[in-house]
Amino acid sequence: MTTMDMATGSIASRPQAGIGRAARRVLWPSARVRAACAFLAPVAVLVAALIAVPLAGVLWQSLHHASLIDAAVGGFAGLDNFRMVLDDEHFVPALTHTLVWTVLSVAGEYACGLATALALAQPFRGRALVRGLIILPWVIPIAIAGVNWAWLLNPDYGVLNAWLVRMGVLAAPFDWLGRSETALITVTLVNVWRSFPFYTISLLAALTSIPDDLYEAAALDGAGIVRRFFVITLPHLRPVSLTLIVIHIIWTAINFDFIWVMTQGGPLDATETLPILIYRYAMQEFDVGLACALATLSMAAMAMLFLVQALLVRAREAR
Amino acid sequence: MAIFRRQLLAMAALFPLLAAGPARAEPTTLTYWVAWDPLQAEAKAAQAAIAEFETANPDIKVKTQVIAYDALHDKLVTALAGGDAPDIAWGLSEWFGEFNKMGVLADLSAHAKAWPDLGALYPNVVRNLTIDGKLRALPNYLGLRALLYHADMLKAAGIEAPPKTWDELVQTSAAIQAKTGKPGFGIVGKGARAPQEFITCLGQNGVEIAKRMPDGKYRNTWAEAPEELERATGVLALYGRLLSEKAIPPQSANWGWEDEDTNFALGQYAMVMNGSWMKGRIDQHPVTMRDVAVAPPPAGRTAATFFEIAPLYLFNGKHVDATWKLATFLLSRDVQAKVFPDRSPRSDVTGDPVWGKPFTDLVPVGIAFPPIVLGSIPRDMETALGRVLLKGEKPAAVAAWLAQAINKSLKRSGQLSE
Numbered sequence: 001m002t003t004m005d006m007a008t009g010s011i012a013s014r015p016q017a018g019i020g021r022a023a024r025r026v027l028w029p030s031a032r033v034r035a036a037c038a039f040l041a042p043v044a045v046l047v048a049a050l051i052a053v054p055l056a057g058v059l060w061q062s063l064h065h066a067s068l069i070d071a072a073v074g075g076f077a078g079l080d081n082f083r084m085v086l087d088d089e090h091f092v093p094a095l096t097h098t099l100v101w102t103v104l105s106v107a108g109e110y111a112c113g114l115a116t117a118l119a120l121a122q123p124f125r126g127r128a129l130v131r132g133l134i135i136l137p138w139v140i141p142i143a144i145a146g147v148n149w150a151w152l153l154n155p156d157y158g159v160l161n162a163w164l165v166r167m168g169v170l171a172a173p174f175d176w177l178g179r180s181e182t183a184l185i186t187v188t189l190v191n192v193w194r195s196f197p198f199y200t201i202s203l204l205a206a207l208t209s210i211p212d213d214l215y216e217a218a219a220l221d222g223a224g225i226v227r228r229f230f231v232i233t234l235p236h237l238r239p240v241s242l243t244l245i246v247i248h249i250i251w252t253a254i255n256f257d258f259i260w261v262m263t264q265g266g267p268l269d270a271t272e273t274l275p276i277l278i279y280r281y282a283m284q285e286f287d288v289g290l291a292c293a294l295a296t297l298s299m300a301a302m303a304m305l306f307l308v309q310a311l312l313v314r315a316r317e318a319r
Numbered sequence: 320m321a322i323f324r325r326q327l328l329a330m331a332a333l334f335p336l337l338a339a340g341p342a343r344a345e346p347t348t349l350t351y352w353v354a355w356d357p358l359q360a361e362a363k364a365a366q367a368a369i370a371e372f373e374t375a376n377p378d379i380k381v382k383t384q385v386i387a388y389d390a391l392h393d394k395l396v397t398a399l400a401g402g403d404a405p406d407i408a409w410g411l412s413e414w415f416g417e418f419n420k421m422g423v424l425a426d427l428s429a430h431a432k433a434w435p436d437l438g439a440l441y442p443n444v445v446r447n448l449t450i451d452g453k454l455r456a457l458p459n460y461l462g463l464r465a466l467l468y469h470a471d472m473l474k475a476a477g478i479e480a481p482p483k484t485w486d487e488l489v490q491t492s493a494a495i496q497a498k499t500g501k502p503g504f505g506i507v508g509k510g511a512r513a514p515q516e517f518i519t520c521l522g523q524n525g526v527e528i529a530k531r532m533p534d535g536k537y538r539n540t541w542a543e544a545p546e547e548l549e550r551a552t553g554v555l556a557l558y559g560r561l562l563s564e565k566a567i568p569p570q571s572a573n574w575g576w577e578d579e580d581t582n583f584a585l586g587q588y589a590m591v592m593n594g595s596w597m598k599g600r601i602d603q604h605p606v607t608m609r610d611v612a613v614a615p616p617p618a619g620r621t622a623a624t625f626f627e628i629a630p631l632y633l634f635n636g637k638h639v640d641a642t643w644k645l646a647t648f649l650l651s652r653d654v655q656a657k658v659f660p661d662r663s664p665r666s667d668v669t670g671d672p673v674w675g676k677p678f679t680d681l682v683p684v685g686i687a688f689p690p691i692v693l694g695s696i697p698r699d700m701e702t703a704l705g706r707v708l709l710k711g712e713k714p715a716a717v718a719a720w721l722a723q724a725i726n727k728s729l730k731r732s733g734q735l736s737e
Contacts, residue, residue, distance in 0.1 A: 068400050069421045155570040178573030266509055267573055268705040283393050285694050
């Protein structure tokens with residue numbers, strides 16, 4: 001009789017079995033491992049070529065002087081590029097804008113996504129249609145959504161401004177994207193509009209998997225709607241919520257296109273985030289070393305976040 | 320049967336050789352990156368000209384790729400850095416210094432010496448495309464700026480003639496606002512055109528963003544020369560005045576070129592410093608563009624305007640001779656008269672009386688960016704405008720900051736004279 005250790009794929013044979021037979025059995029899993037390796041090899045090569053090599057290139061360049069337009073610039077820079085990034089007057093504002101943009105975006109997306117998911121979990125006429133329509137903002141390409149919102153918000157001929165003036169909310173059209181006090185929050189709100197449907201469908205899927213018996217039993221025990229929400233719904237949504245929040249923090253923090261399309265980091269750098277700063281280093285100042293140093297710092301921060309999430313998941317599973 | 324089969328095989332082997340006839344060299348294919356709007360007449364005329372060129376030169380094929388100006392710079396820089404450049408490309412004059420620093424521009428001096436049409440180009444156009452005695456690009460078209468104005472709006476405000484000085488510009492604009500309720504003047508506060516308008520005003524006040532020093536490098540000298548700092552301050556003060564005296568709409572501090580062009584074409588304000596491409600708006604807005612007239616730009620201390628020499632960049636490579644042939648064909652009088660009748664770099668193509676000559680007459684007072692790697696300088700110039708227009712900061716402090724920022728950028732790109 002043979003038992004297999006599922007974690008390692010090895011097989012332990014009982015001592016009474018013949019040596020030759022046992023040896024053949026030991027060979028069997030290694031053949032299986034070899035087959036697995038053969039199947040995984042193309043993916044490993046692809047991941048190495050598309051992710052690992054460029055990533056290593058970024059790390060390497062961050063430690064070197066490199067210019068996109070001057071081949072004479074080169075040589076080992078040590079930590080000079082990192083020092084220059086941290087000393088740059090644009091770095092702290094860009095970091096602050098990234099934090100504000102990310103935290104407000106993810107919080108707003110989660111709140112809107114949860115509210116709409118709860119609403120769409122209730123039975124009402126036309127629910128299937130609304131469930132289909134709500135995904136629309138998320139499927140519109142970012143560039144198109146950004147350009148359209150910039151037009152809607154335009155102070156000269158934007159529809160939103162015209163409506164707000166007509167309804168008496170504003171005395172005159174307001175340049176939402178052109179004022180440094182409102183530009184970041186405006187772009188953030190547009191981002192919330194675009195991204196919350198992803199939360200809606202994910203949370204809705206999780207909501208539909210909660211057994212009705214739990215709600216019925218809680219109701220019989222006298223739990224009100226608010227208590228049922230906090231005691232049954234939220235705990236069941238926790239795993240999917242954690243994953244959603246972590247991936248959206250990463251996606252939002254590294255987002256370049258939405259802000260670039262709408263404000264290009266302006267006015268007066270009011271919406272300049274770290275990805276925009278990386279672009280400026282690389283394509284406006286042509287300093288590849290500096291751009292790679294900032295990209296490395298961002299990457300390290302994201303990796304830390306991912307690690308924390310993995311540790312939290314492991315700790316929860318251990319409990 | 321065997322003999323027949325052998326004959327058949329021999330014929331089959333010989334067939335490609337027989338079919339090919341006498342040996343002919345493969346045609347050279349030139350890659351040409353352009354930024355034209357395929358729907359515009361000038362693009363159609365250019366495509367027809369290229370077809371004509373290919374017919375006349377069967378050994379050369381031209382493969383055009385249309386890339387919008389917004390994306391063209393980054394695509395060119397990355398393609399050039401990656402060694403995958405086109406043979407020839409449109410571009411902006413602001414990129415001239417970068418490409419020269421990259422060492423990717425072909426030296427056209429020898430070709431130019433043997434080109435009979437060189438003398439037909441405006442001399443200062445050729446001068447602006449020459450670095451250290453070497454011709455590094457050819458001009459594609461000119462984007463000179465003049466004062467465009469809605470004559471009916473000026474008339475409605477009781478103004479007989481367009482403004483000739485900065486003071487008149489501010490007063491006229493304020494009068495138009497007061498009489499018609501519409502702003503008198505429009506500016507651009509962001510994007511590529513904002514520094515172009517800013518450098519025009521600096522030139523009109525007799526000040527440069529960077530001077531070539533005896534060591535061949537560049538430096539902003541405002542901090543060392545108080546009168547230059549004062550003149551730069553005067554330019555920023557003019558922007559501040561335009562806003563505070565309601566000569567411009569407040570939102571124009573955040574306008575890009577699309578907003579400036581569209582609002583002017585729609586008759587939303589009366590005057591703008593703009594190029595002859597606005598003629599293309601007549602078809603789109605025939606009613607509101609009907610009264611547009613053109614005058615020289617209002618002068619500060621001196622007359623000056625932005626000299627946008629959109630270059631044709633010819634890159635080093637295997638096909639420089641063929642590329643030169645194409646470029647000079649495109650610059651021939653016939654082709655220019657069809658493609659760029661109103662903004663040709665040739666002095667013998669002056670265009671129509673409204674959209675051509677009034678602009679090309681300004682060639683002698685044209686000023687351009689110095690041939691340096693501009694780096695963050697355009698962005699710094701945009702920031703300086705924003706600090707005055709959006710934050711209301713003192714022009715003197717902003718001018719002093721801008722001088723430092725320009726030198727910092729020059730230092731980063733290794734071009735600062737110290």
